[in-house]
Amino acid sequence: xxxxxxxxxxxxxxxxxxxxxxxxxxxxxxxxxxxxxxxxxxxxxxxxxxxxxxxxxxxxxxxxxxxxxxxxxxxxxxxxxxxxxxxxxxxxxxxxxxxxxxxxxxxxxxxxxxxxxxxxxxxxxxxxxxxxxxxxxxxxxxxxxxxxxxxxxxxxxxxxxxxxxxxxxxxxxxxxxxxxxxxxxxxxxxxxxxxxxxxxxxxxxxxxxxxxxxxxxxxxxxxxxxxxxxxxxxxxxxxxxxxxxxxxxxxxxxxxxxxxxxxxxxxxxxxxxxxxxxxxxxxxxxxxxxxxxxxxxxxxxxxxxxxx
Amino acid sequence: xxxxxxxxxxxxxxxxxxxxxxxxxxxxxxxxxxxxxxxxxxxxxxxxxxxxxxxxxxxxxxxxxxxxxxxxxxxxxxxxxxxxxxxxxxxxxxxxxxxxxxxxxxxxxxxxxxxxxxxxxxxxxxxxxxxxxxxxxxxxxxxxxxxxxxxxxxxxxxxxxxxxxxxxxxxxxxxxxxxxxxxxxxxxxxxxxxxxxxxxxxxxxxxxxxxxxxxxxxxxxxxxxxxxxxxxxxxxxxxxxxxxxxxxxxxxxxxxxxxxxxxxxxxxxxxxxxxxxxxxxxxxxxxxxxxxxxxxxxxxxxxxxxxxxxxxxxxxxxxxxxxxxxxxxxxxxxxxxxxxxxxxxxxxxxxxxxxxxxxxxxxxxxxxxxxxxxxxxxxxxxxxxxxxxxxxxxxxxxxxxxxxxxxxxxxx
Numbered sequence: 001x002x003x004x005x006x007x008x009x010x011x012x013x014x015x016x017x018x019x020x021x022x023x024x025x026x027x028x029x030x031x032x033x034x035x036x037x038x039x040x041x042x043x044x045x046x047x048x049x050x051x052x053x054x055x056x057x058x059x060x061x062x063x064x065x066x067x068x069x070x071x072x073x074x075x076x077x078x079x080x081x082x083x084x085x086x087x088x089x090x091x092x093x094x095x096x097x098x099x100x101x102x103x104x105x106x107x108x109x110x111x112x113x114x115x116x117x118x119x120x121x122x123x124x125x126x127x128x129x130x131x132x133x134x135x136x137x138x139x140x141x142x143x144x145x146x147x148x149x150x151x152x153x154x155x156x157x158x159x160x161x162x163x164x165x166x167x168x169x170x171x172x173x174x175x176x177x178x179x180x181x182x183x184x185x186x187x188x189x190x191x192x193x194x195x196x197x198x199x200x201x202x203x204x205x206x207x208x209x210x211x212x213x214x215x216x217x218x219x220x221x222x223x224x225x226x227x228x229x230x231x232x233x234x235x236x237x238x239x240x241x242x243x244x245x246x247x248x249x250x251x252x253x254x255x256x257x258x259x260x261x262x263x264x265x266x267x268x269x270x271x272x273x274x275x276x277x278x279x280x281x282x283x284x285x286x287x288x289x290x291x292x293x294x295x296x297x298x299x300x301x302x303x304x305x306x307x308x
Numbered sequence: 309x310x311x312x313x314x315x316x317x318x319x320x321x322x323x324x325x326x327x328x329x330x331x332x333x334x335x336x337x338x339x340x341x342x343x344x345x346x347x348x349x350x351x352x353x354x355x356x357x358x359x360x361x362x363x364x365x366x367x368x369x370x371x372x373x374x375x376x377x378x379x380x381x382x383x384x385x386x387x388x389x390x391x392x393x394x395x396x397x398x399x400x401x402x403x404x405x406x407x408x409x410x411x412x413x414x415x416x417x418x419x420x421x422x423x424x425x426x427x428x429x430x431x432x433x434x435x436x437x438x439x440x441x442x443x444x445x446x447x448x449x450x451x452x453x454x455x456x457x458x459x460x461x462x463x464x465x466x467x468x469x470x471x472x473x474x475x476x477x478x479x480x481x482x483x484x485x486x487x488x489x490x491x492x493x494x495x496x497x498x499x500x501x502x503x504x505x506x507x508x509x510x511x512x513x514x515x516x517x518x519x520x521x522x523x524x525x526x527x528x529x530x531x532x533x534x535x536x537x538x539x540x541x542x543x544x545x546x547x548x549x550x551x552x553x554x555x556x557x558x559x560x561x562x563x564x565x566x567x568x569x570x571x572x573x574x575x576x577x578x579x580x581x582x583x584x585x586x587x588x589x590x591x592x593x594x595x596x597x598x599x600x601x602x603x604x605x606x607x608x609x610x611x612x613x614x615x616x617x618x619x620x621x622x623x624x625x626x627x628x629x630x631x632x633x634x635x636x637x638x639x640x641x642x643x644x645x646x647x648x649x650x651x652x653x654x655x656x657x658x659x660x661x662x663x664x665x666x667x668x669x670x671x672x673x674x675x676x677x678x679x680x681x682x683x684x685x686x687x688x689x690x691x692x693x694x695x696x697x698x699x700x701x702x703x704x705x706x707x708x709x710x711x712x713x714x715x716x717x718x719x720x
Contacts, residue, residue: 081528
């Protein structure tokens with residue numbers, strides 16, 4: 001696959017605090033790549049460096065091999081975003097398209113199509129002030145894709161959206177990727193990321209924690225876990241085969257299983273003295289991996305160590 | 309530069325479609341002119357209330373024609389009426405009447421040099437002053453009757469004046485004289501006022517830049533826009549855009565001002581405006597704009613909110629009004645020390661320079677050049693600094709930058 005963006009060993013410090021400690025990743029054409037991390041991990045800083053709003057202290061950023069930012073080919077929906085008040089929706093869309101050197105006539109047509117698609121038909125002549133927060137966000141999203149960008153950066157595109165609008169955004173983002181757009185998406189909604197993204201980059205304290213395709217990450221890190229409700233002795237649980245770790249809270253025990261466990265046979269061999277009121281087996285979600293890292297629980301580190 | 313022009317176009321278009329800007333655009337000159345002409349409106353209303361004075365003349369000397377001419381020439385609000393009615397009866401009439409006067413021109417009074425004037429109880433307070441204008445023509449008439457020739461008359465009626473001449477300052481007095489007498493002061497004042505209006509308009513629009521830069525932060529559009537162009541282009545675009553808006557403001561201002569001035573002042577303004585001076589005046593005004601625009605766009609970018617401006621930002625906002633401090637001293641002595649100091653401080657230079665050039669006959673070219681150089685260097689410097697501040701400030705959300713932080717951005 002063709003890499004549109006290549007970030008190589010990016011370093012950036014603010015006031016002697018190193019915010020990015022050598023971040024490297026790529027974004028390919030036609031893929032949705034997620035950049036994840038807790039607040040303050042360095043996501044927005046990375047994105048701002050990519051956009052040329054800030055300059056890295058070290059490292060390089062190249063777009064299809066060039067260091068110069070092809071601004072007209074990039075669409076950007078920043079986390080801190082808004083629109084000029086007291087201007088018409090269509091006016092601001094056309095202005096932002098004009099800044100990208102996109103033909104006005106085509107922009108107008110596309111704007112009307114998208115407004116219709118997002119349920120904002122007839123709003124083109126309304127003032128931005130009159131829009132609700134969600135509507136404003138839709139307009140910002142349209143603005144970021146109106147000029148048919150080859151590379152799209154979406155920083156928290158779903159925050160503050162209702163589920164219906166979330167679906168709309170999701171579908172549109174998928175369509176764009178299908179059309180060959182390289183997409184870098186940052187979000188805290190792990191379920192959405194898990195659903196949509198092809199690859200992910202997890203950053204914590206300015207460093208890479210996980211980087212790879214969603215499938216691989218799941219295979220690597222999202223082991224099975226077994227949740228049992230019932231009064232059970234911690235030692236018995238520890239003694240079970242293929243159990244890496246046990247978390248017990250009152251009557252609920254979560255057993256983290258090893259990577260190569262065969263779930264069916266493992267279930268068969270559960271001892272009869274266990275009190276089981278409820279039992280469920282599922283994979284560790286991206287959400288849990290994320291929380292684990294963000295709260296420094298070291299579970300993953302252990303696993304990484306095991307893998308290594 | 310192309311991107312900067314796009315931003316400029318957008319700022320102009322956006323503001324021209326904004327109701328509050330449009331209202332301000334027209335209201336400012338209206339209010340300004342209204343205050344300027346408030347005095348003359350009140351002044352002008354007095355003659356309307358004033359009923360014309362009825363002046364009865366008993367003419368034994370045949371001076372009616374001369375008096376009528378004089379009254380017409382001085383535009384006196386008199387209703388002249390010759391009367392044959394006897395002295396006693398007239399006095400009775402005067403007792404009843406208002407705004408009526410009775411002047412008796414008879415041989416006896418003429419010889420004594422006293423012309424009796426009787427007035428009704430209520431009469432215009434200016435009437436007795438007005439009557440004095442009759443003195444010269446009557447005197448002339450009197451002398452003519454005495455048989456003087458035209459030449460003798462001319463010599464006689466020439467008044468003696470005492471002219472003050474100081475010995476050691478002869479040259480300067482001569483210069484000042486030529487200042488007052490030699491040329492028409494309007495020749496300078498009108499282009500000066502013209503440039504003043506331009507300067508004022510663009511300083512106002514400089515304030516809009518301020519608002520625009522901080523609004524950009526408040527609306528959080530900056531980051532979206534900055535994905536398409538550089539911070540420097542955005543800043544330049546804003547400066548150009550608001551310059552155009554300032555010119556529009558100036559045109560509107562003059563569109564109101566010139567017709568009113570033509571109507572009220574009865575001066576051929578256009579004749580005075582067309583001259584080489586106007587170019588220098590406009591240049592000074594534009595330089596002044598660029599200086600304040602750089603200042604405002606930079607400071608505006610450090611503020612999250614107009615209403616929460618800190619002391620530092622507030623002080624910067626007051627800078628354009630600094631020249632007002634100099635108005636008094638400069639007018640009283642346009643080439644004095646204070647005027648010169650004002651010329652060399654970048655923030656006051658445009659205002660003080662315009663004021664001085666308006667009042668000075670001989671332009672101090674060396675001072676003008678030094679002042680312009682100082683201005684241009686400061687503009688260059690402030691543009692640089694503003695660029696740095698703008699780049700960092702525009703992306704800092706939620707709080708105002710402290711002077712310490714700004715200093716750090718400048719140094720980085």
